Amino acid sequence: MADITRRFGFRHLRSTPTSHIRHLRGGRLAHEGTGLAFWFRPLTAAISEVPADDRELAMMFHARTADFQDLAVQATVTYRISDPTTAATRLDFGIDPDTGSWRAEPLAQLGTLLTETAQQHALQLIARTPLADTLVDGVTAVRERIAAGLAAEPRLAEIGVAVLAVRVTAVRPEAEMERALRTPAREQVQQEADRATYERRAVAVERERTIAENELASQIELARREEELVTQRGTNARREAEHKAAADAVRTGADAARRTRMAVAEAEAAGTLAVQQAEGVRTLGEAKAAAEAAWLTAHQQAGPEVLRALALIRLAEHLPRIDSVTLTPDVLTGLLARLAAPGAPDAAAENGR
16 A cells, blocks of 8 residues: 655655556546655545555355265465556556545455356366365366466456466365265275284284294204104114123123133142042041051050059040149148158059059
8 A cells, every 4th residue: 555645735655666556637647657656636636556466365165066065165366467557447446645545445356356257167167076086186177277267267358467376275075074085085094004904913923833833843853853862872772782791791701611610620629639638537547547556556565564554644634634732731741651651662653653
């Protein structure tokens, strides 16, 4: 909006660089251009201010698809007044000379024109398209249709308006329909997630089975090797037992032979000893017999006195041992008396014999 200053019944206008000013004085063009500043008299001046910058127009409208479903379309149109002179003559962009504000609402009028034109082309497209196809390709199709329709609209060219860009931000059904449409996709995504979970579990089970089979194969191989080890140990033990039995048999035979030889040697020694003992006994018996015979022969040739002396000697040999003899005075007295009597030496000699 232009700035207007009052001075002594005159007005001074200063516009912005993005505003196109058109000043008519008495029906004739006095000033025209962007970024102007000039003095004017309010009673004779007719001033129009046309924006020359790019403007954004947000719009939202409802449409019905081929299967009678309601859709909400959100779009934004970027436009610019490319011919401000023509626009000033077709739309009321006149401003109040005292305040500088528009007397009418030209931008609202222009926005209504753009919105209705864009809505018309979007409705024609959506009305022939089912809901599912509209939700899939609706944003691009609606944007292209609105852009083409606005570019081909003759009235916009007549008022000097150029459409720079069209953006469609959303094509959305009703809340209930949107939830209903989300359900199959949600279920499909859930099914994919479940399938991925099942596949992961199946892979895990397969890996566990492979691991279990490997462990079982390892256990079987270990058991087979243990069996071979037990068999080998049995074979070794049997061979050791056979060798030990053979050694024992050899050792037993050697011991038996040695014992036999020893027994034979002992028997021969015993026989020799018995023969020697028998020979000694025989020789001793013969010697004893010879001694007895000689003794008897000597006794036969001896006299009676000799025989009595020998008998006394033999008797003395068989008497018990006498350690001590006690002689009393009575015995000594009688013995002395006998010794003193006549014939005592003869008796003593006899006793000596």
